[in-house]
Amino acid sequence: MTEMNFKVEAFEGPLDLLLHLIGKLEIDIYDIPMVEITEQYMEFVHTMQRLELDVASEYLVMAATLLAIKSKMLLPKQELELEESDFDPDFDPRDELVERLIEYKRYKEAAQELKEKEAERNFYFSKPPMDLSPYEDLDEARELNVTLEDMLGAFNKLLRRQKLHKPLHTRITTQEISIDTRMEEVLEKLATHKGKLKFEELFEERTKEQMVVTFLALLELMKRKAVSVEQADSFSDLYVEGRGEIERE
Structure with a gap:
């Protein structure tokens, strides 16, 4: 053996x-x-x-x-x-x-x-809980959580809706509007309303050119802190509120 x-x-x-x-x-x-x-x-x-x-x-x-x-x-x-x-x-x-x-x-x-x-x-490491008390101000938190991606998402959603309701016949126009002019119009509408407006309510003209100009005007107004954009929860509607005069650059 x-x-x-x-x-x-x-x-x-x-x-x-x-x-x-x-x-x-x-x-x-x-x-x-x-x-x-x-x-x-x-x-x-x-x-x-x-x-x-x-x-x-x-x-x-x-x-x-x-x-x-x-x-x-x-x-x-x-x-x-x-x-x-x-x-x-x-x-x-x-x-x-x-x-x-x-x-x-x-x-x-x-x-x-x-x-x-x-x-x-053993290869994972846990992180201790963070102190979130500085973010307890809900109004401030709502303003902070609106990003450029949120704005683009809302604008794309608006474009998709416009495409679904696109008329069978369209009329081509050559009328143009500058971003500065559209900024003044948006501020005027917000001042007249005296409150918050839904993002989509600022897009009265539903031609692609007008919608793009309005969107760019909103981004510029946000940059100059002439308007604030808020969102209660993720993926919910955006609301725009005027803050006063445009800060001149």
Whole structure:
């Protein structure tokens, strides 16, 4: 028989050793050849004894169990029927051992998966909660959360609506309006309204040229702090409010 060398500390118990032997010998766990697996297991126990290592009692109990199963497997069927008072024709002396091995394997795989998740989690670092009290002023927060992307999103949404309601016949005009003129018109409308207006209400002329000029005029007014744009929640409507005269550059 080929001598086998084992590292005792690599195994957590007799079931762990048996699973190692089953994998090493490429044995079907549901059809364990008891003669071969018992010989390999006993070789391990004898190796531990030859090295004058203390053999844990659980290893000796498993050795006795394997020898008992091996003996039953070698008994003729008639003698096995006499030995078992309530003999089942489908009885297999290995069944209990197989169930224990499968259950142990399941727990071992689950433990390995948890260990891998723990190692993966070690690469993440948590940040302590931030103090958000400076942002408790809702009016200030609403003004701060309106970005250029929000403005572009609202303008694109307006363009899509205009496209859906595009008339069947259009009339081409050459009338042009400057951004400065449109800025004055927007401020005048806001002053007349004396309150906040929805973003889309500032686009009376629904031609593409007029809409673009109005949008650019609004951006310039925001830049010069002549108007404020607010949004209550993400993706909600924008509201525009006048602040007074245009700051001349």
